[in-house]
Amino acid sequence: MSQFLSSPIMHNIFAGLAQGVIYSLVALSLVIIWQSTHVLNFAQGAMAMFASYVGMTEIDRGLNYWLCLVLSIFVGLLFGGFTERVLIRPLYGKPEINAIVVTVGFLGVLEAVAQAVWTSTTRNIATPLSQIYFHNQGRLVLLSPFVIFQFALAIVIMLFVAGLFRFTDLGLQLRASALAPEVARLLGVRVNRMLTIGWMLSAAVGTVAATIVASGSFGLYPSDMDGILIAGFIAAVVGGLESPVGAVIGGLLIGLAEQFILSYWSADLAPLGGIILLVVVLMLRPQGLFTKSVSRRV
C-alpha cells in the first residue's frame, strides 16, 4: 500500500488533482454566473486575484491566515455584487458581445491596477497548514496537510453551491431568474437582486481558488489567473456550463490531463491537456458531460 501511494502514477494523480481543484473552483464560479445571469465573465480570474490580494495585504500586516481567507471571501462577495450592479446591469438585454467586451476590459483594468498597487512580483502566503509532503515508510507521498485541506475545501464549497442551487428557495429563484427572467418577475421574484447575489456567490468561490493559488509554493501574481481562467473555462464547458458537479469534475480531469502530459511528455505541452479534453468532449458529447439535455418545446 505504501508503495502504491508513492508510485509515479499516484504522484501524478495527487499533483494533478491538487491543480485540478483550483480549475474546478474557477469553473464552478463561472457556472454560477452562467446559471444565474447567462454571462460569461472573462474578468472572473482577475476579480478573484484582486480580492485575494486585498486579503493578503492584511496577512502582511499580521492578520491570521484563516481570518484573511474569510476576509478575502467577503471582499469577493462585495466585489462581485459591485461589478454586477455597476458594470453588468446596464448590459442586460443588449447583445452578448457587449458583456464580453466589458468583462475583458475589466480584466485588463484589474490587472493593471493590481500591478500598480502591489507590483507584478509573485506573492506568496505562508499557510498555517504544512505544505511539506507526507512520507510513508520513507517513501514520498505527494500529499501535504495543505493539499488535503485544499481538497476538503473544494468539496465543501462544491456541495454548498450544488445544494444551494438544488434545494433552497434562494437557489430556485436564482435558477428561475436566469432561465426565464420575465416569468420570474411575474411570479414576484426580485430578479435584479438574484442577479447580484449570483455574481456575489461566484466571485466568492473564485476568490477561494485564487487564495489557494497564493498559498501554494508558486504564489500568485497579477496576471496569474489568466491561464487558470482558461482552464476553468474549458472545465466549465466540458462539464456542460450548467452543472456545478460537471464543472468540478471537468476541472479535476484537466488537472490530471495536464499533469500526465507534463510528466510523460513535456512540461511545455501541459496546457494542451485541457484543449485536448475540450476537443474530445465537444466531438463526443457537445452538450457537455453533465448536462441533462432538456429539449425545449414551445
Place this chain on the structure above:
Amino acid sequence: MIRVEHLTVNYGAINALSDVSFEANPGRVTAVLGANGAGKSTLLRAISGLVAPKSGDIFLGERSILSMATENIARLGVAHVPEGRGVIHELTIEENLRLGAFASEVDVRAGLERQYELFPVLGDRRKKYCSTLSGGERQMLAMARALISDPKVLLLDEPSLGLAPQVTSELMNLILELCHANDLTVVLVEQNAKSALRISHDAVVLHLGTVVASGDADTIANDKNLRHYYLGLVQ
C-alpha cells in the same frame, strides 16, 4: 379590482393601445376580446408593469400601480399567466409551483397540497420536469402556479391557445369556478371569443388598440355587428 384609465401604450412609433379604459371586478370574469394585434396582450403586460404606458393610469383597488416594478405588482396579488403559459421547462413541476409561492406569505407546503388536490395530475408527477407535460397539463400548471400565491387578481393571456376544444371547455369551467370560489378578479384575454364569452360576466372588445365595445358579456355576445366584425363568430 383592476381599473384601467385612458391607457395609451406605444411601441416606438407603433400605437399599441390608445385611450383604453375598463374595469374588472372581484368574483367576475372580464373577457378581453379582439383579433390578433388588437392590443390584448399589451393591455395585460401594461397592468403587470412589463411595458411602460405613455399615458393613463392603472389602479389595483384604490392604489395606482402604474410605473411599479413587475415583481412588486405580483407581490400585491396580481397573478399573470403569460401567453405561452410561462412554465419553466428546465424546472420540475414542484419547483415551478414553489416559485409561484414566493410572491406571497402563504405557507408553501400547504399551498402545494392545495394545488395538488385541485390538479391531481400535477401531484402525481411533482418531481418530473415540465418538458414531459402536455399542453393542457402545462396550462394547469401555469394556473396552479398563479393560484398558489392566493392572488386577488388573475390575468390570463390566451389560456386556450393550442388546446383541444374539450380541454378548453374544461379549462373555462375551471376558471369560472375558481373565480367564484376565491372571489377573484379574472381578466381573460382570448382570441377564442366563443369559449371566453360563455363564462364571462363582462367583456371588452379591442380593435387596433382601441375599445370598440364594453359591457355585459351576454349583450356583447348577442350583438350581431360585433360578432361579425370583431369576434369572428358566425351565426
